[in-house]
Amino acid sequence: MYEGAIQDLIDELGRLPGVGPKSAQRIAFHILAADPADVTRLANVLNRVKDQVRFCTVCFNVAESEQCRICRDPRRSGEYLCVVEEPKDVVAVERTGEFRGRYHVLGGAINPLEGIGPDHLKVRELMSRLGSGEVKELILATDPNTEGEATATYIALLVKPMGIAVTRLASGLPVGGDLEYADEITLGRAFEGRRAV
Amino acid sequence: MYEGAIQDLIDELGRLPGVGPKSAQRIAFHILAADPADVTRLANVLNRVKDQVRFCTVCFNVAESEQCRICRDPRRSGEYLCVVEEPKDVVAVERTGEFRGRYHVLGGAINPLEGIGPDHLKVRELMSRLGSGEVKELILATDPNTEGEATATYIALLVKPMGIAVTRLASGLPVGGDLEYADEITLGRAFEGRRAV
Numbered sequence: 519m520y521e522g523a524i525q526d527l528i529d530e531l532g533r534l535p536g537v538g539p540k541s542a543q544r545i546a547f548h549i550l551a552a553d554p555a556d557v558t559r560l561a562n563v564l565n566r567v568k569d570q571v572r573f574c575t576v577c578f579n580v581a582e583s584e585q586c587r588i589c590r591d592p593r594r595s596g597e598y599l600c601v602v603e604e605p606k607d608v609v610a611v612e613r614t615g616e617f618r619g620r621y622h623v624l625g626g627a628i629n630p631l632e633g634i635g636p637d638h639l640k641v642r643e644l645m646s647r648l649g650s651g652e653v654k655e656l657i658l659a660t661d662p663n664t665e666g667e668a669t670a671t672y673i674a675l676l677v678k679p680m681g682i683a684v685t686r687l688a689s690g691l692p693v694g695g696d697l698e699y700a701d702e703i704t705l706g707r708a709f710e711g712r713r714a715v
Numbered sequence: 716m717y718e719g720a721i722q723d724l725i726d727e728l729g730r731l732p733g734v735g736p737k738s739a740q741r742i743a744f745h746i747l748a749a750d751p752a753d754v755t756r757l758a759n760v761l762n763r764v765k766d767q768v769r770f771c772t773v774c775f776n777v778a779e780s781e782q783c784r785i786c787r788d789p790r791r792s793g794e795y796l797c798v799v800e801e802p803k804d805v806v807a808v809e810r811t812g813e814f815r816g817r818y819h820v821l822g823g824a825i826n827p828l829e830g831i832g833p834d835h836l837k838v839r840e841l842m843s844r845l846g847s848g849e850v851k852e853l854i855l856a857t858d859p860n861t862e863g864e865a866t867a868t869y870i871a872l873l874v875k876p877m878g879i880a881v882t883r884l885a886s887g888l889p890v891g892g893d894l895e896y897a898d899e900i901t902l903g904r905a906f907e908g909r910r911a912v
Binding site: 548562569570613 | 734742745747763806
């Protein structure tokens with residue numbers, strides 16, 4: 519509907535996840551009116567991300583050097599290893615400030631419908647990390663959905679014979695939530711995992 | 716929370732209108748996984764928009780040359796001039812396929828609270844276009860809100876003494892809408908503008 523570059527920009531923005539045609543148009547006009555320096559900065563960082571960001575050779579988190587910030591940090595304990603699906607899950611766990619161990623990013627979860635099996639994930643690399651004998655506890659922090667549960671079960675079956683403690687994050691009612699709005703599976707899990715007070 | 720470029724990208728994306736921290740993260744990881752050619756295309760079009768897109772010297776719509784596509788089109792009638800606030804309003808009217816006249820884009824609406832008066836809009840340019848005597852009807856298609864109504868009223872007062880017909884888009888119930896969900900002002904307008912059937 520628009521002429522030339524502005525329409526091209528709307529089309530490109532509309533391909534991004536969660537950006538519909540109306541938002542794409544809104545962002546495009548924001549960019550048209552924005553300070554040229556801001557737009558250049560956004561264009562440059564888009565190119566930089568593809569050039570500079572790679573994956574940590576140890577844990578497969580996003581990194582800008584051979585190893586990520588967490589793997590390079592000597593104060594992190596190698597006795598606790600937390601297995602997550604994606605780099606954004608590392609950020610979510612880090613935000614709690616509760617965990618001082620290390621991570622392993624699988625790069626997804628087992629999903630037979632989409633043809634993703636253990637070979638598509640960093641499972642072999644996880645097993646070879648565990649071979650060093652340093653890890654005492656493996657914490658499975660995959661998503662609490664079907665694919666995440668299947669992945670956790672699969673890894674637990676592989677790791678348990680190695681004599682390493684394997685744990686899974688607790689399921690239950692979210693803090694600040696309402697009991698009446700909890701779905702029946704979550705509420706069921708909360709019952710199962712009830713604790714003495 | 717992330718290292719280097721990926722965090723910079725999340726920050727830059729988060730500054731765009733309607734993109735919250737979660738969407739910025741989602742888009743950033745989408746870009747990280749995307750085909751490098753797609754990302755280069757997005758980065759290039761961002762730069763191109765600032766270089767190539769300008770405003771039509773006649774109607775102030777977005778354009779890639781001296782005049783926009785509509786002003787260059789000899790089949791458009793110069794007798795009908797539709798006044799809108801923004802270039803996206805031109806696209807909205809064009810989409811109806813009902814209007815074969817020309818446009819004038821004000822670049823906003825009168826808004827005393829934000830210090831936007833008629834001098835900040837292309838009102839003087841509108842008056843000089845009307846001076847040629849070609850325009851027979853001026854259609855005020857500013858937004859049906861306080862600022863748009865004020866702008867329409869202001870322009871109508873200026874133009875009426877020139878002997879040009881001045882019209883305003885009809886207000887009423889949106890087609891496909893529900894009478895019970897219409898706000899009282901819209902319903903009031905629909906009563907006011909009722910027509911014989």
